[in-house]
Amino acid sequence: xxxxxxxxxxxxxxxxxxxxxxxxxxxxxxxxxxxxxxxxxxxxxxxxxxxxxxxxxxxxxxxxxxxxxxxxxxxxxxxxxxxxxxxxxxxxxxxxxxxxxxxxxxxxxxxxxxxxxxxxxxxxxxxxxxxxxxxxxxxxxxxxxxxxxxxxxxxxxxxxxxxxxxxxxxxxxxxxxxxxxxxxxxxxxxxxxxxxxxxxxxxxxxxxxxxxxxxxxxxxxxxxxxxxxxxxxxxxxxxxxxxxxxxxxxxxxxxxxxxxxxxxxxxxxxxxxxxxxxxxxxxxxxxxxxxxxxxxxxxxxxxxxxxxxxxxxxxxxxxxxxxxxxxxxxxxxxxxxxxxxxxxxxxxxxxxxxxxxxxxxxxxxxxxxxxxxxxxxxxxxxxxxxxxxxxxxxxxxxxxxxxxxxxxxxxxxxxxxxxxxxxxxxxxxxxxxxxxxxxxxxxxxxxxxxxxxxxxxxxxxxxxxxxxxxxxxxxxxxxxxxxxxxxxxxxxxxxxxxxxxxxxxxx
Amino acid sequence: xxxxxxxxxxxxxxxxxxxxxxxxxxxxxxxxxxxxxxxxxxxxxxxxxxxxxxxxxxxxxxxxxxxxxxxxxxxxxxxxxxxxxxxxxxxxxxxxxxxxxxxxxxxxxxxxxxxxxxxxxxxxxxxxxxxxxxxxxxxxxxxxxxxxxxxxxxxxxxxxxxxxxxxxxxxxxxxxxxxxxxxxxxxxxxxxxxxxxxxxxxxxxxx
Numbered sequence: 001x002x003x004x005x006x007x008x009x010x011x012x013x014x015x016x017x018x019x020x021x022x023x024x025x026x027x028x029x030x031x032x033x034x035x036x037x038x039x040x041x042x043x044x045x046x047x048x049x050x051x052x053x054x055x056x057x058x059x060x061x062x063x064x065x066x067x068x069x070x071x072x073x074x075x076x077x078x079x080x081x082x083x084x085x086x087x088x089x090x091x092x093x094x095x096x097x098x099x100x101x102x103x104x105x106x107x108x109x110x111x112x113x114x115x116x117x118x119x120x121x122x123x124x125x126x127x128x129x130x131x132x133x134x135x136x137x138x139x140x141x142x143x144x145x146x147x148x149x150x151x152x153x154x155x156x157x158x159x160x161x162x163x164x165x166x167x168x169x170x171x172x173x174x175x176x177x178x179x180x181x182x183x184x185x186x187x188x189x190x191x192x193x194x195x196x197x198x199x200x201x202x203x204x205x206x207x208x209x210x211x212x213x214x215x216x217x218x219x220x221x222x223x224x225x226x227x228x229x230x231x232x233x234x235x236x237x238x239x240x241x242x243x244x245x246x247x248x249x250x251x252x253x254x255x256x257x258x259x260x261x262x263x264x265x266x267x268x269x270x271x272x273x274x275x276x277x278x279x280x281x282x283x284x285x286x287x288x289x290x291x292x293x294x295x296x297x298x299x300x301x302x303x304x305x306x307x308x309x310x311x312x313x314x315x316x317x318x319x320x321x322x323x324x325x326x327x328x329x330x331x332x333x334x335x336x337x338x339x340x341x342x343x344x345x346x347x348x349x350x351x352x353x354x355x356x357x358x359x360x361x362x363x364x365x366x367x368x369x370x371x372x373x374x375x376x377x378x379x380x381x382x383x384x385x386x387x388x389x390x391x392x393x394x395x396x397x398x399x400x401x402x403x404x405x406x407x408x409x410x411x412x413x414x415x416x417x418x419x420x421x422x423x424x425x426x427x428x429x430x431x432x433x434x435x436x437x438x439x440x441x442x443x444x445x446x447x448x449x450x451x452x453x454x455x456x457x458x459x460x461x462x463x464x465x466x467x468x469x470x471x472x473x474x475x476x477x478x479x480x481x482x483x484x485x486x487x488x489x490x491x492x493x494x495x496x497x498x499x500x501x502x503x504x505x506x507x
Numbered sequence: 508x509x510x511x512x513x514x515x516x517x518x519x520x521x522x523x524x525x526x527x528x529x530x531x532x533x534x535x536x537x538x539x540x541x542x543x544x545x546x547x548x549x550x551x552x553x554x555x556x557x558x559x560x561x562x563x564x565x566x567x568x569x570x571x572x573x574x575x576x577x578x579x580x581x582x583x584x585x586x587x588x589x590x591x592x593x594x595x596x597x598x599x600x601x602x603x604x605x606x607x608x609x610x611x612x613x614x615x616x617x618x619x620x621x622x623x624x625x626x627x628x629x630x631x632x633x634x635x636x637x638x639x640x641x642x643x644x645x646x647x648x649x650x651x652x653x654x655x656x657x658x659x660x661x662x663x664x665x666x667x668x669x670x671x672x673x674x675x676x677x678x679x680x681x682x683x684x685x686x687x688x689x690x691x692x693x694x695x696x697x698x699x700x701x702x703x704x705x706x707x708x709x710x711x712x713x714x
Contacts, residue, residue, distance in 0.1 A: 069578070081582065088589035095540075095593070102618065103508075103538035104710050108517030111524075193708070198701055205703040230703045285626065287707040504709075 109308050112506040117314040122195035126202065127406060132239040136409040136449050136490075136497070137246065139190050141279065142206050142229065143369060144248045148257070150182040150212055163263040163272035164248070164280045170261070184222075185212040186376040187369055189498065191506070193228065197235070201275070203282065204231045211292055211376070225289040231279040240278060242408050246489070251277040294384040298424040298433030303442050305503025310415050313402030323403055323410065327455060334457075339398035341458040342494050343414050343446060350496065351390040351420070357382065363474040364459060364487050367449065367497040371478065371488070385427050392439065393420040401445060401505075406452070409490065413447040415502065445505045447498040450490040457493060465492035508639065510678035511538050518682055520708075526689035532652055532696045533632045533706050535624050536685060538678075541640035542614035546592070548601050553588035595640060607641040614638065615645040622712045625649055627705045631696055635668070635688075637681055644668035644681075656695040664688055 069078040107115065127133050145164055152158040154177020162170060188209040196203035211224040240251045248257040255267035264271045274280040313319070324331040346365050353362040359374055366374065381388055396417040404411045419441045423434030434440070456465070463471050467483035474480055478488030488495055523534045561580045564571055591598050599607075615636040619625065624632035630651030637644050646664055648656070667687060671680035 069582070071574075073578075085582075085585055085589065088586070088593060092589055092592040101539075102712055103511045103516065104712065105520035105523055105536055106513070106516040107520045107708060108513055111517050111520050194703055196701060196703075201701060203701055203703070226707065228703065228705070232701070282701070283628070283703070285628075285705050288623070288711070 107506070109311065113311050116311060116506050119192055119195065120314050122197075123192070125197065126195060129202070129236065130238050132241070132407055134239070134242075134245075134406040134408045135192070135404060136406075136411060137239070137242055138204070138279075139192075139206070141245045141248075142190060142208065142231070143187050144246070145281070146187060146208055146210065146227075146229070147185050148248050150185050153177045153182050154180045159261050160257045160259050161248075162259050162261055163251075163274060163278065166274070166280070166282065169281065169284075179217055181215040183213050183215065186210060186372050188373050189500065200235050201232050202235050204279070205229070206231065207287070222292040223289055224292040226287040228285045228287055229281055230283040230285075232282040233275045233279045237277065244278075294380055297381060297384050297386055300422075300424075300434045303440060305501065306417075306441055306443050308502055310399050310401050311505055313404075313413075316400070316402055319403045319405055320400075322405055326405070335400055338412065338457060339414070342448065343398045343416055344395045345458065346448075346494075346496055347395065347416055347418070347446070348393055351393050354378070354388065355390045357387060360474070361471070363476070363478060364464070364471050365496055366478075367488055367490070367495045368478055370496055370498065371476070375476075381424075386424050386432060387427070388424050389421070389436070391421040391436075393418060394439075396441070402447075408452055409449055410452055411447055411449045411497070412494070413445055415443055415445050415505075417441070417443045443502045445498075445500040445502065446496060447500070448494040449497045450494045454491065454493060459493050508540050510676060515678045515682070519685070522682055522685050522689075526685070526692055527704060529689065529698060530692040530696045531629060531631050531699045531702065532692040533624070533627045533704065534635060534685075534692075535618070535622055535632065535706065535710060536635045536637075536681075537618050537622075537712070538637045538639065538681070539614065540638075542607070542638045543610040545598060545602055548598060549588050549591035552591045552597075552601055553584045556587050557584040599640065599642070607643065611636070611638045611641050611643045611645050615647050618712050619647050622706075622710055624706065627651070629699075631655070632706065633692075635685065637668075637671070637677075639677065642672040644671065652696060656691065660691050660695065664691060 066082060069082055073081070123133070123135060145161070148161060149165075152161065153173050158173040158177070159170060188211070190209070191207045192204060193207050194203075194205040196205075206229050208227045208229060209225075210227070211222060213220050213222045239245065240254075243249070244251055244254050249255060250257065250259075250265040250267060250270070251272060252265060252270040253268035255265065258266045259272065260266065262271065263273065272278070320331045324334070327334075346362075350362050350365060353359050354374070357378055359366070359371060359378065363371060396419055398417070399415045400412070401415050402411075402413040419439045421434075421436055421438075422440045422442075423436045424432045425436075426432050459465060463469060464474070464480040464482060464485070465487055466480060466485040469480065469482035471480075473482060474487065477486070479486050490497075519536055523536060526532065526534055557580055560583050561576060564576050564579060591601070615634060615638075618636060619632075619634045622634070624634055624647075626632075627649065630649040632649040633652050634647040635644065636647065644665070646661065646668065648661070653661075668681075668684050671677050671684055674680040
């Protein structure tokens with residue numbers, strides 16, 4: 001092939017040389033073009049004003065070329081030639097730009113919907129085996145374990161995780177974690193990616209988006225990462241009650257995790273064998289990891305995903321009917337009420353608090369993880385000397401995408417279409433990104449959770465749902481300082497648990 | 508490159524998902540318009556040909572304005588450069604095959620590295636990289652996959668993937684060959700019970 005290419009190249013060159021040698025033979029013919037062009041040069045003299053160009057001794061190359069073109073060639077040739085050069089240059093540029101991106105497989109809406117439905121079917125199957133299984137509680141357990149894994153990594157406390165981790169993990173922490181401390185762990189998002197039903201085991205893979213600060217010999221680096229944790233548990237057992245799932249505890253007695261190396265609970269003396277009473281991590285993989293930097297905070301990409309169709313939960317209306325039966329309500333009326341008094345109202349209030357850089361006023365509306373995540377981003381903006389403003393917020397539509405019911409929790413996912421002025425300013429009020437004058441249309445999937453049995457939908461946004469005191473004194477832990485009750489677990493009404501961007505939502 | 512649209516990406520995703528359901532192999536398929544811009548070749552081509560044109564004009568027997576020669580040299584250089592950039596077969600003809608092979612290999616190895624394909628537990632990651640301009644498909648298996656599949660089968664895969672360039676719709680042909688490759692992977696890299704996909708669903712490679 002190489003030889004062939006070279007032969008053709010040599011052939012072309014030879015042809016051109018031959019043409020050059022034979023040129024006198026075709027003299028008469030050739031004279032017609034340059035000679036013709038030459039005769040026009042006199043006409044070109046009419047551009048002689050341009051002659052002062054050389055006197056100026058300046059101007060860019062392209063301008064000079066264009067000038068030369070007009071001066072030296074008749075307009076019938078120069079104008080199409082300029083157009084041709086520009087068109088060709090445009091296409092070359094366009095082609096080069098298009099070629100920069102690497103094309104990789106990507107789950108489109110259809111594939112994401114199929115995956116979403118498959119996971120839904122698997123969760124339903126899991127609930128038939130384990131009636132106590134709750135996605136909300138399971139993810140709470142995953143979050144607690146993830147948090148403790150990194151908080152305790154390399155410390156003596158790590159052995160308290162022995163019932164939940166493989167012995168390799170424990171050894172790894174002992175061997176490689178001595179000089180490492182991990183702090184400020186923030187979990188952004190969690191998604192069940194796969195459920196495997198085997199003869200004696202059930203496996204669930206969870207993708208966790210998080211960020212944390214790693215300190216090695218006093219030097220700190222903040223990382224943003226995605227990990228996949230694969231949990232296993234013996235088939236046929238029931239999930240522990242909510243109190244044993246929401247925090248890392250002995251699955252037998254519920255005491256806070258305090259185990260020996262061999263997994264014996266120091267409170268009740270029960271040996272907790274891996275996967276016999278509670279989920280344990282069979283494997284965990286870091287999918288992506290990079291150093292977290294704040295440079296791009298004020299950068300706005302064009303909105304993607306707003307035009308994508310809503311991803312609805314499969315058989316959503318069956319769940320809706322069940323929900324309506326449970327609460328003795330009319331589904332259509334309720335969705336209208338929920339859209340207006342929960343989804344829209346919460347969104348306006350939360351966006352307002354976000355813009356004011358003060359989430360304290362909406363602490364009662366956010367789950368703990370959601371609050372930590374939002375606080376992380378607010379603090380990041382703050383440290384970078386920036387404020388993200390969301391103004392003129394208008395709810396354009398609310399669409400119900402999913403509803404989930406289990407023994408302990410109910411969850412509702414809506415896609416909220418919003419238009420708002422979304423921009424970033426610095427502390428002096430200078431615009432750094434986005435537009436303060438042009439509305440941006442976008443949509444997000446918001447998932448709300450509530451404990452099963454609770455009837456109230458909307459919070460009185462101004463007061464504690466337990467004691468009625470003003471909601472002005474709710475600590476970061478979501479506890480009302482007046483009555484000491486934790487009010488952010490969905491025990492009183494809906495709380496916002498997850499926000500997912502439309503372009504990545506997969507249920 | 509229009510054929511490599513969102514539908515193609517989605518189809519590619521589904522195809523890989525199907526293959527991985529039947530095998531422990533972890534496939535990453537990537538497509539790029541080219542593995543190098545080869546602008547130097549277009550510039551060289553434009554220089555040589557415009558030089559020949561200038562030489563021809565300089566020694567011509569007819570009278571030609573010196574401005575014309577200067578201008579024609581510039582204009583022909585620009586036009587020839589642009590033409591060479593736009594006509595892929597011409598550009599490809601001027602590039603040595605060895606250079607294209609090397610570029611595809613360098614690019615493929617960069618994707619393999621930056622895409623984290625080497626992080627699978629059993630080392631069963633396989634990169635299938637299609638570089639359109641060079642008309643090459645590079646298959647880069649990690650050591651687990653490499654030793655699990657006989658060399659003869661890798662040769663077959665290489666040959667089969669190379670045929671996609673004989674078809675008009677490269678994208679469809681590529682998907683078809685990928686589906687066919689699934690049979691080989693399913694035969695030699697058996698699926699493991701109680702295991703998970705170890706690469707991200709939405710891989711991003713920042714090169």
